[in-house]
Amino acid sequence: MPRKQRIEYPGAVYHIISRGNYRKELFRSENTGKAFERTIFEATERCGWKLHAYVIMSNHYHLAVETPEPNLVDGMKWLQSTFATRFNRLRKERGHVFQGRYKSILIGEDRSLLGLVDYIHLNPVRAGLCQVQSLKDYTLSSYPKYFKQKPREGLCRTDFLGILDLPDSLSGIRRYATHLELSEAQDPEKKEALTKRYCRGWFIGDKEAKKALAKDLNAKHPDVVWEGCELKELKQAQWGAVLVSELQRLKKGSSDISKDVKGAEWKVQIAKTLRATTTASNPWIAKQLNMGHPSRITNLIRKS
Missing domain, CATH: 3.30.70.1290 (Transposase IS200-like)
Structure with a gap:
């Protein structure tokens, strides 16, 4: 490895x-x-x-x-x-x-x-x-x-x-x-x-600077796996980029996330893409797409 x-x-x-x-x-x-x-x-x-x-x-x-x-x-x-x-x-x-x-x-x-x-x-x-x-x-x-x-x-x-x-x-x-x-x-x-x-950790500074650096690194080097298991912000920046891309492709926005049902077909499609192309966790996906309890996501993907 x-x-x-x-x-x-x-x-x-x-x-x-x-x-x-x-x-x-x-x-x-x-x-x-x-x-x-x-x-x-x-x-x-x-x-x-x-x-x-x-x-x-x-x-x-x-x-x-x-x-x-x-x-x-x-x-x-x-x-x-x-x-x-x-x-x-x-x-x-x-x-x-x-x-x-x-x-x-x-x-x-x-x-x-x-x-x-x-x-x-x-x-x-x-x-x-x-x-x-x-x-x-x-x-x-x-x-x-x-x-x-x-x-x-x-x-x-x-x-x-x-x-x-x-x-x-x-x-x-x-x-x-x-x-x-x-x-x-x-x-x-x-x-x-x-x-x-x-x-400890990977960055010393305020949270906003940390998030900004994570997004910048991910945008410039999307395929790089950075050193350190603590790089949560870098991983989430990558997941967020895929999520935004999928929402744009399906012409969906934040209002759709909140008003559509938790198991909406389009939400399941995005969850499936995230699971297939990133290391995004079920809790993160559930929170971002308002899909309820994280345990539901695996079952919904299997049924799709």
């Missing part, structure tokens, strides 16, 4: 997460952590990425990366395969270095980007490795790199500072440090809520 495709488009912003194989502590030693950090910057330069934030933990890493060109897949392939080769050579080992496929979550509006950058920078604090006041001492992160007059090439602090109306300068990043101290979440429930928001 072919792999599902990543969602790529110019200007996309992602939260990238990947773990060591079998929870292997890839970056525990200074050498391996620094080697991976160098590889991140090499990938950023090669691909023309904007790196908003990153943190390298003992067995996993997080990136907030923007791709001006739709090249996430190529860039991540180079990043992880190059480091795997270097790691195995350094440690005189063989085999897979990373655990399965990396996770790539799309980021929506500006506030979501700011929250993600905060989430990434505070990872060492949540892991109990340091206090927020001494976060600058955690070297395998973009956070201390931003406390320079001119950050390293590839790093971009302009966008998240701009969201807070702070200047792209040392004074701006110092004021961001105060913001980060106020943002720290020590409560376990708050930590879980942050993980759920920034590490």
Whole structure:
């Protein structure tokens, strides 16, 4: 079975997460952590990425990366395969270095980007490795790199500072440090809520932006199966397109859906088409066509 495709488009912003194989502590030693950090910057330069934030933990890493060109897949392939080769050579080992496929979550509006950058920078604090006041001492992160007059090439602090109306300068990043101290979440429930928001699903942002992106992707690539079982909006956008097409073909509208009987022949025809050409579920079909209980649909299709 072919792999599902990543969602790529110019200007996309992602939260990238990947773990060591079998929870292997890839970056525990200074050498391996620094080697991976160098590889991140090499990938950023090669691909023309904007790196908003990153943190390298003992067995996993997080990136907030923007791709001006739709090249996430190529860039991540180079990043992880190059480091795997270097790691195995350094440690005189063989085999897979990373655990399965990396996770790539799309980021929506500006506030979501700011929250993600905060989430990434505070990872060492949540892991109990340091206090927020001494976060600058955690070297395998973009956070201390931003406390320079001119950050390293590839790093971009302009966008998240701009969201807070702070200047792209040392004074701006110092004021961001105060913001980060106020943002720290020590409560376990708050930590879980942050993980759920920034590490799960396929898109971080408001519902309308999520639906709009789903419709756009479906319109441009109707035959593509995107990665992630959570892409409910993408599936429903595809089903909706077929439904609209069938309603137009039969010259039916919303008034016909509400006034005609639940088992109307034309409704059964559309339901049959949806079941034959898409993965639309009975509950979704029943709701869209006002056909009553979902269990009736299979029986009506069989009798038609």
